Each structure stands twice: as structure tokens, then as C-alpha cells.
Amino acid sequence: MEINYYNKEAETMPREKMQKLQSERLREMIGRVYNNTPHYREKMDEMGLKPSDIKDINDLTKLPFTYKDDLRDTFPYGMFALPLSEVTRIHASSGTTGKQTVVGYTNADLDIWAECVARCLVGAGATKEDIVHVSYGYGLFTGGLGLNNGAEKLGASIIPVSTGNTARQIQIMQDFGSTVLCCTPSYAMYIAETMKEQKIDMNTIKLRLGLFGAEPWTEGMRDEIEKGLHISAHDIYGLSEVCGPGVACDCVYKNGLHIQEDHFIPEVIDPESGEPLPDGQVGELVFTCVTKQALPLVRYRTKDLVSITHEKCECGRTTVRMNKPTGRTDDMLIIRGVNVFPSQVESVLMRFSQIAPHYMIIVDRVNNLDVCEIVVEMSPEMFSDSVRHIEALEKELRQAIESTLNISVKVTLAEPKTIARSEGKSKRVIDKRKGAGQ
Amino acid sequence: MSIYQVSVFVENKKGRLADIAKVLADNNINIRALSIADTTNFGILRLIVDDPQKAEAALKANNFTVSLTHVIAIEIPDVAGGLLQALEVLNSENISIEYMYAFIDSTEGKAAVVMRVEDRKAAADLLDKHGFKTIEG
Structure with missing residues (x-):
């Protein structure tokens, strides 16, 4: 098998050299955040930690963790290490009201991000000859522009289709000869299903590769996508706080996702104790973004559960690999690529009833698309003897939840005490999607 | 009432x-x-x-x-057209009925109609004025 690299030096660097590079970059970064980000200076001062205490990557564990709440508490720009005049791009997490996290990039940051995505594309087997069909959403979400700029960096031809209108997506694939598809794995499944239904002649489709991410998926889904679209399907991982897609991706051997560790130093820790875990053990993934200028996060807790390995891959890359995330340390759900917290549903229900009624979020995958049903136990305050009033309530609830979560939901009213409770507390979520990380 | x-x-x-x-x-x-x-x-x-x-x-x-919902219950004669008389009274004053249902009262020759209207008092007064006997709970 022919193996290509976008940046061979960085991707195949011997361990010793990588550690030296990481150490240099870490030292430089810590000096920068200590001087420029009051939030980090305060945290480090509290711990009695000086930038000079950080000599190499073995000192990484001395540093404080950063949590999503730190970004929320300093909303929108409080964690930026540079004035806004230096920031050339803003993105925000796909989370919603009250949960949004804002991230910024300088031109240098955008360049590094694009390079990371380009490395992922090449690692998966793409070249500048490819026609890259981007069906991620373009906008505040990092998916669309992230893949776009990475493919541009590579020099491939980009079709910035964005989301929606599956019939048109397929038409564009046929007309423009798309060879690489980038979207969420559930949308890839949906496209495959639609092609089958419409009896599309697969000889008219030139796709050969796919990079899918922004939501958890399984090897079973990979298999289905590969068979349905006649492609090789790859998992691309990222989160906006770190940069967006491109933090890691699997190569042609599909044996773990290569992390771009010269830019994002990974650690796997015990989520309870915060202690580092050895290779092979599942724990919370933590990133330190050593090269980022606008938003250089120190030991950022992703809440994704993974294990990593430092073994050299058959593809020749020496970079550390992570397996597909197997779950989360919090209750966040990813539904159609959108981050959803059960507490958001609760906050909406509180507007309808003094005491939040018991509820249950049921997530399922029907015809390869995520569907979300919210079952709400009827409270005396919400009840009426009139069908009209209850139906109006059902509709109001649905609209309020949809505008908060940014996904469409079905609301079903239930009798009190019909939702199963464990230890006095309701179980909030049933995720019926296979391997959705729950 | x-x-x-x-x-x-x-x-x-x-x-x-x-x-x-x-x-x-x-x-x-x-x-x-x-x-x-x-x-x-x-x-x-x-x-x-x-x-x-x-x-x-x-x-x-x-x-x-x-x-518990307040509803009006009235007696109507258990004969053809019995219900119509009551409805015409309400109609004449533009009182609309949200829902209603009826049952045979144990009182011989009488049926009872339960109804939910928006302005319960106005409807009850009107029916009373037209000689319909309301059943008290």
C-alpha cells in the first residue's frame, strides 16, 4: 500500500525528538498564557506555580486543568490570550443557549488547523487530485469551514455543499464527480440509504473516500457506510475548544486515530482523581494546545473517554493514536452532531411548571437519522380537562425545547410516575443508538 | 348551579x-x-x-x-327535541359549548346533560331563566 504524508517530518518524528519539540512548545506556551491570560496566571499563582517550573513535558501534570465551565465563566472572550484585533475567526460550539462556548483563531491558528485537517485527509488517502464534497454545516460550527480549509490547504477541489437536501447532494456528487465525502457518519448512512431507495446507479458516483466525525460512531456503522457508498470510511475527531475537526483521524490502516500531537499534547487521566493513566487504559482525554495563539488551552478536559497507544503504526506514523471515544464523563448527548445536555430540557420544563416535571429523553436512530423524543410526565399545573389546551401545551413544549436544543424533537405527555426511577431519581436518558457511547 | x-x-x-x-x-x-x-x-x-x-x-x-372541573348539569325532558330546546337557548346568547355528554337521570322521564362552557355563570343563569333545572353537586 502506498502511504503518503502531508508533513512527513511531524508525522513520523521519533519519540525522543517529539518530546523535545513538545517540551519546547509547552515552555513557550506556558510563558505566554501566564503573561497574557489572567485566568491562567491566577490559577498558577494559587498553586504557587511559576512558568519557570515547567521545564519539559514531564512537568505537564503540575499544571491546572481547564474545564468547559472556565470558558463559560469567561464568556465570550475571557480566555483569549490575545486582543481581538489579532483574532481573525470566531467559532462557537454546537451547544446552545447558556451552554455555548466561544473559540477564536489568529491567522497562524487557522493555518495550523488547516494543516492538521490536510494531514488527516492525506492520512486517509486523499490527494490534491480529489474533489472534496463537504456536507458539514458551514457557520459557527467548525465542521464545514474546518474540512473546507484543510482540503484547500491540500490543494484539492472543494465543493462546499453544506448540509441538507439529500437529493441535491446526490445530484451534485453525480454532476461534479465528488470523490471524497465529509459529513457526520449518520448523514453518510442517510445518503447511502437514500441512494439505495432512489436506485442510484453506483457507477455514476465517483466517491472513494469519506471522513466522518462530530458524533460517535461504531465499527458496525463504518462497515455499513463503506458497503453502502462503496468507499473507505475514516473517523476524524476534534472539538472546537481544541481547534475543530482535525485533532485526530485514522489512517488507511484504521487502527486508531493519529493525534496531531506536535500541536495538541494528549493525556489520558482518571476522571475522578485526575491522575494520568498508562497506555491502553480508558480514561478522560485531555489536551494542551501548545501552538495555539488566540485560545491556548492548558490541560483541557474533553470529557471523552478513550485509551491511547504510543506504538508505531503500520503506516509509518509515530504519532500517538487514540481509539474511538467509548463514552463521556458527563451526560452530554450528541444528536445529529448537536451537543445536547439533559439540563437544557429541564430548564425549558421549569418554564411550564413550578416544579420541573419528570422527563425522559429517548434517542434512537431511525432510517439512519437520529430522532429524539422527550417524554414528559403531566403535572397537575399543566393538566386541563380540555383536549385543546393539552394539545396546545404539547406544541408549546415542543417548540420551546426545539428552540433551546436546536434539533427537532417529539414531545409525548405521560401519566405521573410512569417514567422509571432509580434511587429516587429519574433516569433521564435512554440512548437506543448502537454504540452511541452511552 | x-x-x-x-x-x-x-x-x-x-x-x-x-x-x-x-x-x-x-x-x-x-x-x-x-x-x-x-x-x-x-x-x-x-x-x-x-x-x-x-x-x-x-x-x-x-x-x-x-x-376537579366545574361543569353545568341540567335536566332536560327525555323526549325527542329535549336537548334542542336547551341548545337553542344557549345559541341565542352566543354561548358556545366546549364539550358535553348526557345520561339518563334516575328521575323518571328526565335526562341530564353535562356541559362545559366558557362563561359558566352566564350560561347557568340563562338556562335557569328559561326554566331548565340545574343539578347541584
Whole structure:
């Protein structure tokens, strides 16, 4: 098998050299955040930690963790290490009201991000000859522009289709000869299903590769996508706080996702104790973004559960690999690529009833698309003897939840005490999607 | 001028009506009349019983969502056109009916109509003025 690299030096660097590079970059970064980000200076001062205490990557564990709440508490720009005049791009997490996290990039940051995505594309087997069909959403979400700029960096031809209108997506694939598809794995499944239904002649489709991410998926889904679209399907991982897609991706051997560790130093820790875990053990993934200028996060807790390995891959890359995330340390759900917290549903229900009624979020995958049903136990305050009033309530609830979560939901009213409770507390979520990380 | 109707929220699930009937039977509550409004997802059971407060408490204790609703109940003659007379009275004053149901009263030759209207007092006064006897709860 022919193996290509976008940046061979960085991707195949011997361990010793990588550690030296990481150490240099870490030292430089810590000096920068200590001087420029009051939030980090305060945290480090509290711990009695000086930038000079950080000599190499073995000192990484001395540093404080950063949590999503730190970004929320300093909303929108409080964690930026540079004035806004230096920031050339803003993105925000796909989370919603009250949960949004804002991230910024300088031109240098955008360049590094694009390079990371380009490395992922090449690692998966793409070249500048490819026609890259981007069906991620373009906008505040990092998916669309992230893949776009990475493919541009590579020099491939980009079709910035964005989301929606599956019939048109397929038409564009046929007309423009798309060879690489980038979207969420559930949308890839949906496209495959639609092609089958419409009896599309697969000889008219030139796709050969796919990079899918922004939501958890399984090897079973990979298999289905590969068979349905006649492609090789790859998992691309990222989160906006770190940069967006491109933090890691699997190569042609599909044996773990290569992390771009010269830019994002990974650690796997015990989520309870915060202690580092050895290779092979599942724990919370933590990133330190050593090269980022606008938003250089120190030991950022992703809440994704993974294990990593430092073994050299058959593809020749020496970079550390992570397996597909197997779950989360919090209750966040990813539904159609959108981050959803059960507490958001609760906050909406509180507007309808003094005491939040018991509820249950049921997530399922029907015809390869995520569907979300919210079952709400009827409270005396919400009840009426009139069908009209209850139906109006059902509709109001649905609209309020949809505008908060940014996904469409079905609301079903239930009798009190019909939702199963464990230890006095309701179980909030049933995720019926296979391997959705729950 | 009005009586209490016991309104109960019922999910469209097998056996729920029997569950409610059992609660009432166990508490020695007699059902005088009932009607069900149903939609695809749920229903509202409306009951006239001999002791609405007791029925409410018993159903609540069994985790049902219950409310007591004031409704008008009137006697109408149990003959052809009996209902029409009452409806024409309400119609003449533009009083619209949200829902209604009827049952045969034990009083011989009489039927009873239970109805929910927006302005209960105006409707009751009007019916009273036209000689309809309201049933008190």
C-alpha cells in the first residue's frame, strides 16, 4: 500500500525528538498564557506555580486543568490570550443557549488547523487530485469551514455543499464527480440509504473516500457506510475548544486515530482523581494546545473517554493514536452532531411548571437519522380537562425545547410516575443508538 | 348551579380505564356518568361521581393526574327535541359549548346533560331563566 504524508517530518518524528519539540512548545506556551491570560496566571499563582517550573513535558501534570465551565465563566472572550484585533475567526460550539462556548483563531491558528485537517485527509488517502464534497454545516460550527480549509490547504477541489437536501447532494456528487465525502457518519448512512431507495446507479458516483466525525460512531456503522457508498470510511475527531475537526483521524490502516500531537499534547487521566493513566487504559482525554495563539488551552478536559497507544503504526506514523471515544464523563448527548445536555430540557420544563416535571429523553436512530423524543410526565399545573389546551401545551413544549436544543424533537405527555426511577431519581436518558457511547 | 366533574389524564395504554375504575370501586365511589375525549397520544376521562372530592383524592393517591372541573348539569325532558330546546337557548346568547355528554337521570322521564362552557355563570343563569333545572353537586 502506498502511504503518503502531508508533513512527513511531524508525522513520523521519533519519540525522543517529539518530546523535545513538545517540551519546547509547552515552555513557550506556558510563558505566554501566564503573561497574557489572567485566568491562567491566577490559577498558577494559587498553586504557587511559576512558568519557570515547567521545564519539559514531564512537568505537564503540575499544571491546572481547564474545564468547559472556565470558558463559560469567561464568556465570550475571557480566555483569549490575545486582543481581538489579532483574532481573525470566531467559532462557537454546537451547544446552545447558556451552554455555548466561544473559540477564536489568529491567522497562524487557522493555518495550523488547516494543516492538521490536510494531514488527516492525506492520512486517509486523499490527494490534491480529489474533489472534496463537504456536507458539514458551514457557520459557527467548525465542521464545514474546518474540512473546507484543510482540503484547500491540500490543494484539492472543494465543493462546499453544506448540509441538507439529500437529493441535491446526490445530484451534485453525480454532476461534479465528488470523490471524497465529509459529513457526520449518520448523514453518510442517510445518503447511502437514500441512494439505495432512489436506485442510484453506483457507477455514476465517483466517491472513494469519506471522513466522518462530530458524533460517535461504531465499527458496525463504518462497515455499513463503506458497503453502502462503496468507499473507505475514516473517523476524524476534534472539538472546537481544541481547534475543530482535525485533532485526530485514522489512517488507511484504521487502527486508531493519529493525534496531531506536535500541536495538541494528549493525556489520558482518571476522571475522578485526575491522575494520568498508562497506555491502553480508558480514561478522560485531555489536551494542551501548545501552538495555539488566540485560545491556548492548558490541560483541557474533553470529557471523552478513550485509551491511547504510543506504538508505531503500520503506516509509518509515530504519532500517538487514540481509539474511538467509548463514552463521556458527563451526560452530554450528541444528536445529529448537536451537543445536547439533559439540563437544557429541564430548564425549558421549569418554564411550564413550578416544579420541573419528570422527563425522559429517548434517542434512537431511525432510517439512519437520529430522532429524539422527550417524554414528559403531566403535572397537575399543566393538566386541563380540555383536549385543546393539552394539545396546545404539547406544541408549546415542543417548540420551546426545539428552540433551546436546536434539533427537532417529539414531545409525548405521560401519566405521573410512569417514567422509571432509580434511587429516587429519574433516569433521564435512554440512548437506543448502537454504540452511541452511552 | 354547577357540579364537579373529575377529569383524569389517561395515556393510551391498555388497561388504564380498568385501573381507574378499580380505584373508584375500591373506594366505594359510584360513577354516574362519563365521557372520554381521545387523541392519538392521550385521552381525558371525564367523570361525574357521587363523591368528587373523595374520587380526586383516591386517584391522586394512585398517581393519576386529576383535576376537579366545574361543569353545568341540567335536566332536560327525555323526549325527542329535549336537548334542542336547551341548545337553542344557549345559541341565542352566543354561548358556545366546549364539550358535553348526557345520561339518563334516575328521575323518571328526565335526562341530564353535562356541559362545559366558557362563561359558566352566564350560561347557568340563562338556562335557569328559561326554566331548565340545574343539578347541584
